[in-house]
Amino acid sequence: xxxLPVLLITVLGVAWAWASRLTPASAPVAAPQxxxxxxxxxxxxxxxxxxxxxxxxxxxxxxxxWASWCGPCRAEMxxxxxxxxxxxxxxxxxxxxxxxxxxxxxNAAAFVAEQGLTFPIVLDVAGxxxxxYQLRALPSTYIVDKHGVISAVLLGGPLSxxxxxxxxxxxxxx
Amino acid sequence: MMPFLNLGPLLVQxxxxxxxxxxxxxxxxxxxxxxxxxxxxxxxxxxxxxxxLAGVVAARLAYAARFAExxxxxxxxxxxxxxxxxxxxxxxxxALITAWVYGQRHGLAVRxxxxxxxxxxxxxxxxxxxxxxxxxxxxxxxTTLPWGIDLWGxxxxxxxxxxxxxxxxxxxxAWRAAPRPDGQLFWQVMMVSAWARVLWDGFRATSxxxxxxxxxxxxxxxxxxxxAWWLAHRWQDAQNNTHGQP
Numbered sequence: 001x002x003x004l005p006v007l008l009i010t011v012l013g014v015a016w017a018w019a020s021r022l023t024p025a026s027a028p029v030a031a032p033q034x035x036x037x038x039x040x041x042x043x044x045x046x047x048x049x050x051x052x053x054x055x056x057x058x059x060x061x062x063x064x065x066w067a068s069w070c071g072p073c074r075a076e077m078x079x080x081x082x083x084x085x086x087x088x089x090x091x092x093x094x095x096x097x098x099x100x101x102x103x104x105x106x107n108a109a110a111f112v113a114e115q116g117l118t119f120p121i122v123l124d125v126a127g128x129x130x131x132x133y134q135l136r137a138l139p140s141t142y143i144v145d146k147h148g149v150i151s152a153v154l155l156g157g158p159l160s161x162x163x164x165x166x167x168x169x170x171x172x173x174x
Numbered sequence: 175m176m177p178f179l180n181l182g183p184l185l186v187q188x189x190x191x192x193x194x195x196x197x198x199x200x201x202x203x204x205x206x207x208x209x210x211x212x213x214x215x216x217x218x219x220x221x222x223x224x225x226x227l228a229g230v231v232a233a234r235l236a237y238a239a240r241f242a243e244x245x246x247x248x249x250x251x252x253x254x255x256x257x258x259x260x261x262x263x264x265x266x267x268x269a270l271i272t273a274w275v276y277g278q279r280h281g282l283a284v285r286x287x288x289x290x291x292x293x294x295x296x297x298x299x300x301x302x303x304x305x306x307x308x309x310x311x312x313x314x315x316x317t318t319l320p321w322g323i324d325l326w327g328x329x330x331x332x333x334x335x336x337x338x339x340x341x342x343x344x345x346x347x348a349w350r351a352a353p354r355p356d357g358q359l360f361w362q363v364m365m366v367s368a369w370a371r372v373l374w375d376g377f378r379a380t381s382x383x384x385x386x387x388x389x390x391x392x393x394x395x396x397x398x399x400x401x402a403w404w405l406a407h408r409w410q411d412a413q414n415n416t417h418g419q420p
Contacts, residue, residue, distance in 0.1 A: 020376030
C-alpha cells in the first residue's frame with residue numbers, strides 16, 4: 001500500500017484518537033459489572049437482624065450469591081469460609097447472599113449449620129438483590145472494593161481458595 | 175448480553191465457547207492454507223496447538239506468581255478452569271515465542287507460515303468482540319442513538335457489534351483471498367484490523383486512559399498498524415529486489 005494513503009489514514013487516526021479522548025466519568029452508576037458501583041441491598045440476616053451492603057463501605061466485600069440446592073455453591077463454601085477466616089480483621093468481609101426466592105429460609109439455615117459458616121448470611125426474600133445483580137447463574141461472586149466499586153465478577157463455580165484470595169488481594173490494592 | 179445458556183442441569187458459558195469456535199475455524203483454515211502453500215498441515219496444526227498450550231500455561235503461571243502465597247497454599251488452583259486468573263500479556267508473549275521456536279525447529283519458512291495464518295488471525299479477531307458481546311464486557315459509551323443497546327444501566331453504543339461486523343468483513347476478505355507465499359496478507363489483515371480498532375475504540379467506555387484522556391488501545395493500535403505497513407513494505411521491497419523488479 002502506498003505511503004500517502006497510509007499517512008493520511010494515520011493522521012486521521014491520530015485526529016480521531018484526540019477527538020475521542022475519554023473524559024473522567026462522574027460517580028459510577030450501580031451495575032453488576034466490574035468498574036461500576038455495587039448495587040446496594042438491605043436484607044434480613046439469618047440471625048434476624050438487617051444488613052446493608054453499604055454498611056461495609058471501607059472494607060473489601062465478597063458478595064457470594066448461592067442456594068442450598070446448588071452443587072457448585074456447596075463445593076466452594078469451604079473455600080469461602082477459609083477465606084473469611086484468613087482475612088478476619090484485615091478489612092475484608094465475606095457475605096453470603098442466599099437467593100431465597102429459589103430456596104427457603106429453612107434450607108438456607110440448615111445449609112449454613114451443616115457447612116459451619118460463620119460469615120454474615122443475608123436472605124434475598126423478595127428477589128430484589130438477585131434482580132439488581134441480574135442473577136443468571138449460581139454461584140455468582142462479586143468482589144467489591146473499599147470504595148463500593150466492583151473489582152471482579154466471578155460467575156459460576158466452584159471457586160478455589162487461591163482464586164478468591166488473589167481477587168481479594170487485587171481489590172485491597174485499589 | 176447472554177453469558178450463559180441453561181441446558182437443563184448444565185450451565186454453558188458462552189463467551190469461552192465463542193473463543194473455542196473461533197479457534198476451531200481458525201485452525202482448520204490455517205491447516206488448509208498451509209497445505210495449499212506447500213507446508214505440512216500437521217506441523218501447522220501442532221504449531222497452533224503447542225503455542226496455545228504454552229500460552230495458557232504461561233498466562234496461569236504468570237498470574238499465580240503475582241499471588242504466590244495463595245497458590246502455594248492451594249496449588250491445585252493452578253488447574254482451575256476459568257479465565258479470571260490468567261495474565262494475557264504473558265500468555266500472548268509465550269505463545270508467540272513458542273510458535274517461533276516450533277516453526278524454526280520444523281523448518282517452517284516465516285512468510286508462507288504467516289500467509290497460512292492470516293485468515294486464522296482474522297477469524298480470531300471476530301471471536302474476541304463476539305465473546306465481549308456475549309459477556310457484556312468492553313462495553314460502549316452511553317448514547318441516544320436508536321441502535322443503542324441497554325447495558326449496565328444505560329443505553330450504550332453496541333461497540334462490540336461494531337467491531338464484530340467489521341472483523342467479519344475483514345475475515346471474509348482474508349478467507350477468500352488465494353493463499354500467496356509472500357506473507358503480505360498477514361500484515362494487511364493486521365493493519366486493517368488495527369485501523370478498525372482505532373475507529374471503534376473511540377466509542378468504548380472501558381479504554382485504558384493515558385495522560386489527558388488518551389486511549390491506550392487506540393495509540394497502540396496506531397503503532398501496530400504502522401509497524402504492519404512498514405513490515406509489509408519492507409518485505410515487498412525485498413521480494414522485488416530478489417526478482418529484479420523496481
